[in-house]
Amino acid sequence: MSQPSMSEALRGVVRRDLLLAMRHRSDVAMSVFFVVIVASLFPLGVGPEPAVLRMIASGVLWVTALLACLLSLGRLFTADYLDGVLEQTLLIPQPLAVLVVGKVFSHWVISGLPVVLLSPLLGLQFGLSGDSLWVLTLSLLLGTPTLSMIGAIGAALTLGLRGSGLLVALLVLPLFIPVLIFGAGAVTNSLAGIGSEANLSLLGACFLLSLASAPWATAVALRIALE
Amino acid sequence: MQWGSLAEFFAMGGYGLYVWPSFGVTALCMGGEVIAVWRRHAAAAGSRDES
Amino acid sequence: MSATDINWFKYSSPQAFYPLAGRMIPWFAAIALGLIGVGLYIGFFVAPTDVTQGDAYRIIFVHVPAAWMSMFLYVIMAIWAGLGLGLNARPSFMMAQAIAPTGAMFTFLALFTGSMWGKPTWGAWWVWDARLTSELILLFQYIGIILLRSSIDDLRRADRASAVLALVGVINVPIIYFSVRWWNTLHQGASVSITAAPTMAGTMVTAMLVMMFGFWMYSIAVTLARMRCVIVERERQPSWGKPASMPDVVEAR
Numbered sequence: 001m002s003q004p005s006m007s008e009a010l011r012g013v014v015r016r017d018l019l020l021a022m023r024h025r026s027d028v029a030m031s032v033f034f035v036v037i038v039a040s041l042f043p044l045g046v047g048p049e050p051a052v053l054r055m056i057a058s059g060v061l062w063v064t065a066l067l068a069c070l071l072s073l074g075r076l077f078t079a080d081y082l083d084g085v086l087e088q089t090l091l092i093p094q095p096l097a098v099l100v101v102g103k104v105f106s107h108w109v110i111s112g113l114p115v116v117l118l119s120p121l122l123g124l125q126f127g128l129s130g131d132s133l134w135v136l137t138l139s140l141l142l143g144t145p146t147l148s149m150i151g152a153i154g155a156a157l158t159l160g161l162r163g164s165g166l167l168v169a170l171l172v173l174p175l176f177i178p179v180l181i182f183g184a185g186a187v188t189n190s191l192a193g194i195g196s197e198a199n200l201s202l203l204g205a206c207f208l209l210s211l212a213s214a215p216w217a218t219a220v221a222l223r224i225a226l227e
Numbered sequence: 228m229q230w231g232s233l234a235e236f237f238a239m240g241g242y243g244l245y246v247w248p249s250f251g252v253t254a255l256c257m258g259g260e261v262i263a264v265w266r267r268h269a270a271a272a273g274s275r276d277e278s
Numbered sequence: 279m280s281a282t283d284i285n286w287f288k289y290s291s292p293q294a295f296y297p298l299a300g301r302m303i304p305w306f307a308a309i310a311l312g313l314i315g316v317g318l319y320i321g322f323f324v325a326p327t328d329v330t331q332g333d334a335y336r337i338i339f340v341h342v343p344a345a346w347m348s349m350f351l352y353v354i355m356a357i358w359a360g361l362g363l364g365l366n367a368r369p370s371f372m373m374a375q376a377i378a379p380t381g382a383m384f385t386f387l388a389l390f391t392g393s394m395w396g397k398p399t400w401g402a403w404w405v406w407d408a409r410l411t412s413e414l415i416l417l418f419q420y421i422g423i424i425l426l427r428s429s430i431d432d433l434r435r436a437d438r439a440s441a442v443l444a445l446v447g448v449i450n451v452p453i454i455y456f457s458v459r460w461w462n463t464l465h466q467g468a469s470v471s472i473t474a475a476p477t478m479a480g481t482m483v484t485a486m487l488v489m490m491f492g493f494w495m496y497s498i499a500v501t502l503a504r505m506r507c508v509i510v511e512r513e514r515q516p517s518w519g520k521p522a523s524m525p526d527v528v529e530a531r
Contacts, residue, residue, distance in 0.1 A: 153446060157426065157439045157442060158429070162429065167426065174418045174447070177415060177449055177454060181458065185461060202460075221442050225435065227434075229326065236322075239332075240332040242332055245337065245397060246333065246336055249340055249394040253387050253391065253453035256386070256387055259502065260379070261498055262280060264503045264504050267507045271507050
């Protein structure tokens with residue numbers, strides 16, 4: 001059997017993770033329900049006044065998506081780490097960064113994509129309409145994979161540590177902040193009638209920058225955690 | 228010298244409540260850090276000698 | 279080798295660095311005390327009262343040096359972290375470890391004095407202006423690095439993980455600054471710039487710069503002292519400072 005190519009290895013990683021996820025469909029449901037419940041907490045806390053909700057919608061929905069990503073990071077590498085598969089993955093001749101992209105992608109399909117697809121409904125709950133709904137969805141579409149890639153660095157650094165759930169949050173939230181600012185800013189701008197292209201372009205830039213660098217940093221962190 | 232009296236100096240033109248805690252906390256932190264490092268060194272070097 | 283050729287690389291071993299640092303600390307400490315004393319004198323007795331902010335502006339004589347040191351130390355720490363990862367050199371990691379607490383302290387001081395300055399000048403204890411908000415996030419990053427290191431028991435992993443985090447964080451610093459400035463101007467209503475310093479008279483600038491250098495010398499002194507602590511805590515070789523005896527050697531093995 002000939003040496004598998006990089007893209008074959010990538011597809012292999014993605015296929016395996018998605019298959020495993022299919023067997024635990026509750027993982028997808030968890031992200032979705034979390035976002036729905038948490039987003040509902042804000043009107044309960046702040047009051048149902050539509051004007052207020054519309055004003056806080058962009059921030060609330062973005063922070064909720066961000067928290068959902070943060071909480072799901074524990075699942076990114078832990079299962080493989082615990083059953084020894086991660087160590088084997090490090091030994092695969094393909095570049096680890098590419099394999100990381102595969103893992104993060106499947107992780108995003110399971111936890112991030114459902115949130116993106118659900119966001120128009122949540123936006124409606126907060127009184128967003130028309131253009132802003134579209135901007136919200138697009139911003140989350142660009143932002144959630146970025147958050148997953150950045151979050152992977154934190155997940156790799158804290159692999160197997162006690163209290164890693166909270167620690168990961170502390171490490172990764174400062175890194176999330178620019179994405180949050182641009183993402184929520186896009187929706188706010190769209191609501192205010194100012195164009196959201198600038199924010200969306202910056203979000204795109206963040207996505208590309210993280211795609212170019214985060215998997216590599218994650219690979220380095222994985223090797224440090226496992227040597 | 229621009230302060231008419233010691234009282235004026237402490238008052239800092241009415242802003243003494245903000246100026247002095249700022250400098251005070253700064254001095255406390257920096258002094259505290261020095262003391263903390265000193266004690267850490269004493270503990271570390273001391274216990275080494277005990278071995 | 280002539281007497282003027284110093285082999286600097288020998289100081290990259292902790293055993294040699296330890297006494298060298300010990301000799302350097304008093305010098306840096308003395309210079310720091312001198313500069314801070316001079317700076318305070320100029321700041322309080324030479325620099326005039328500001329027309330718009332009264333005497334409250336004098337807080338900048340600690341606020342700006344603290345803020346500057348917080349950012350400068352972060353970059354230096356990241357450089358040592360990078361050197362450690364690149365050269366696989368333990369002392370570089372130890373240096374980064376020694377810098378972090380001082381950097382975090384200055385970040386806290388920058389925030390505290392910034393808040394103190396903000397209350398009389400802008401009427402609020404905290405404003406979400408770009409610089410203060412970025413500084414707050416920098417504090418989070420420092421704390422993250424310190425907490426990560428303390429959460430990992432294995433020294434080698436702790437060194438390298440916190441080094442990676444420091445490097446990722448240093449890239450984040452300009453991005454944070456840019457994005458927070460952007461965010462601040464976005465929400466026009468809230469755009470107060472707490473650090474819009476008064477048009478500075480020459481003596482004000484002088485006092486600020488002298489204090490800045492004083493804080494810098496202080497940082498070097500404290501970092502070297504902490505580095506010595508780290509060396510002792512980690513290396514624990516019985517044979518320096520005094521000649522090794524057979525029982526010591528046996529115990530070390």
